[in-house]
Amino acid sequence: MEERNLSVQSYLKDSGYNITKQRLLVFNSLVGEEPLSMHQLIARIDSKIDRASIYRIIDLFEKLGIVQRLNIGWKYKIELTDKFAEHHHHLTCQNCGKVIPINEESLEGFIGRLAKQYSFTAQKHQIEIQGLCSDCAKN
Numbered sequence: 001m002e003e004r005n006l007s008v009q010s011y012l013k014d015s016g017y018n019i020t021k022q023r024l025l026v027f028n029s030l031v032g033e034e035p036l037s038m039h040q041l042i043a044r045i046d047s048k049i050d051r052a053s054i055y056r057i058i059d060l061f062e063k064l065g066i067v068q069r070l071n072i073g074w075k076y077k078i079e080l081t082d083k084f085a086e087h088h089h090h091l092t093c094q095n096c097g098k099v100i101p102i103n104e105e106s107l108e109g110f111i112g113r114l115a116k117q118y119s120f121t122a123q124k125h126q127i128e129i130q131g132l133c134s135d136c137a138k139n
């Protein structure tokens with residue numbers, strides 16, 4: 001936790017931005033969490049920072065590649081990029097909104113081979129799998 005914190009501090013500094021309490025608070029609210037909607041993020045920060053500032057910080061983080069949007073239908077959630085969290089994908093339940101992180105070596109290997117087959121230099125990918133979680137599928 002501490003280490004991640006340190007690296008975002010130097011990352012901000014190297015990008016020419018000040019390390020502010022507010023920026024660190026927003027960052028820390030995303031560490032080790034499943035992706036959060038802006039609504040959830042704002043709730044988590046619990047009015048320690050005003051809404052407009054949170055949006056501004058997320059915009060900045062997105063521009064700097066600290067966070068990314070995970071598109072879920074027409075909505076989106078925010079999560080840390082691979083720079084600050086382990087690379088993974090999600091299974092998203094369209095009924096209850098549960099997000100299940102998946103981390104499959106075989107999937108990563110397959111994507112690598114696929115890109116190679118098309119002589120393509122893959123730099124990043126997002127995979128979106130939507131459906132029903134086991135609880136919702138039962139009902």
Ligand SMILES: [Zn+2]
Pocket residue numbers: 093094095096097098132133134135136
């Ligand atoms: Zn569900």
Ligand SMILES: [Zn+2]
Pocket residue numbers: 087088089107108125
């Ligand atoms: Zn992947």
